Amino acid sequence: MTQILIQGMLLSGLYALIAMGFMLIFSIGRTLNLAYGAYLLVGGYVYFWLCQQMGLPQIVGFAGAVTAGVLMGLLKHRLIVKTLNGDHVAIEISTLILAVVLQAGVVLLFGDSSKILLPIVPGVVTVAGAQVTFNILTATLISWAVIIGLYLYISRTHTGRAMQAVSMDAKGAALSGVDPDRINLITWGISGGLGALGGVFFASYTQLYPGMWVAPLIISVAVVIVGGIGSILGTLVVAHIVGFMEVGVSSWSPELRGVFTMILIVAVLVLRPQGLFGREETH
Amino acid sequence: MLVLEIENLSAFYGKAQALREVSLTVNEGECIAIVGANGAGKSTLLDSIMGLVKTRGTVRLHGEDITGLRCAQIVKRGVGYAPERFNLFPHMTVRDNLLVGAFTARNEIAKNLDAVHRLFPRLAERENQETSTQSGGERQMVSLGRALMSSPNVLLVDEPTIGLAPKVCGELAKVLQRLSKEMGLTVIVTEQNANFAISLAERLYVLEGGRITAQGTAADLSKDDILAKSYFGA
């Protein structure tokens, strides 16, 4: 029981970080970024390449992974989202294709066998009889720090408030002197960085393999659909619901791990389409 | 001195044309009104000045051609806009709405916030209320306040009297007059309510079907019953 509680807590923090980047794009750019998982994929592999193949220090690995994620986000906005200018179906299809292409690229560069990412911090600690790796503990603590930083950024800075403004009323934002296009670009960059960072942790928690972009994407979609758009708090709470559910279910029946997440998505879509914490769209 | 010159401005929504060769000029510190019925093109004209609509023709601000600039750049050059539907940020507090308005004038937040609160004491009392829960009159105040937070020298106000009680309209007229007389702002107001427009503006333009059909002082226009004619199609 304690094991489930502690593992659930830790995994949920990581899920919250991963879902946060997806939520930002969904709320502010109003785009379902189906290539979001690709940031995690690229982040994980860049870290692996820099630290385990090149033997560079971990901090370089993190910086490299996050930079790659940010660049991917910026490029995706400039080259795809802006070019397709609000055509949501086209954006979703092309982002999905992009993820598949990136997966093929990873196979080409690193082969399609899975790789073990060495623990970011090795070691195990026993908390209340439960075994906790320093690795996931570190991942969770950093995730929380980043989420709190993100919250402060969005609620306290001019750019952060402008991000909220664009998500609530793009015309109102524009005539307040905010350039919605620039804010979108910044959001895509932040989202990419968050995804890539989450990818390093996710890979070190599971494994590094070319198809690793799918599971986190489904988790992110679930968290955002269930949590409702535009809510950091909703994202945080629902990431914990999903995280605990997965840990709980898999301790009982590992095969069913993802199934309950799917059931949750469908149930919320049917019963409360704006999400548990979402607001009715006001127009 | 000319603050705003609009020359042969036409505006399009896809193929539909909403403005036809509109020309007008506004002097510094002047308060002018654009009157017209529903669908005359009043909102389109103000949106076009802000670069929010596809247009042909020229708009000059303080002599500089601003045609084709993006909205944010036009705000930066000193144009504030309180639109017809307010376009507030519904799930933000009054204070945060005003702070977004200060996006391009971050060094003047204290001064502008103080001015807005003096103009609308109610906004100071309701600082932490979400604007989605406010009344129409209060939202109008937030909308005007947000526009003033960018330190504008030209203020565009679209149909401010919609849905306001007559008494509140009177207070609003006083606020707009204070802005132009005491604070030296150039004010452009659109209205269907001709009486409100006359009580406020030094000069008026009549907009019909996307065209300017008459212009002049209130006295000029009432002499020939032009305002009445443009409304009743007589």
Ligand SMILES: Nc1ncnc2c1ncn2[C@@H]1O[C@H](COP(=O)(O)OP(=O)(O)OP(=O)(O)O)[C@@H](O)[C@H]1O
């Ligand atoms: N987004 C749009 N797409 C297509 N046509 C539009 C759009 N906005 C306005 N129009 C059309 O342009 C014309 C002028 O509209 P506009 O909103 O500028 O009029 P208005 O004078 O502000 O009217 P009201 O007093 O009702 O606000 C109308 O015929 C309207 O149908």
Ligand SMILES: [Mg+2]
């Ligand atoms: Mg209008």
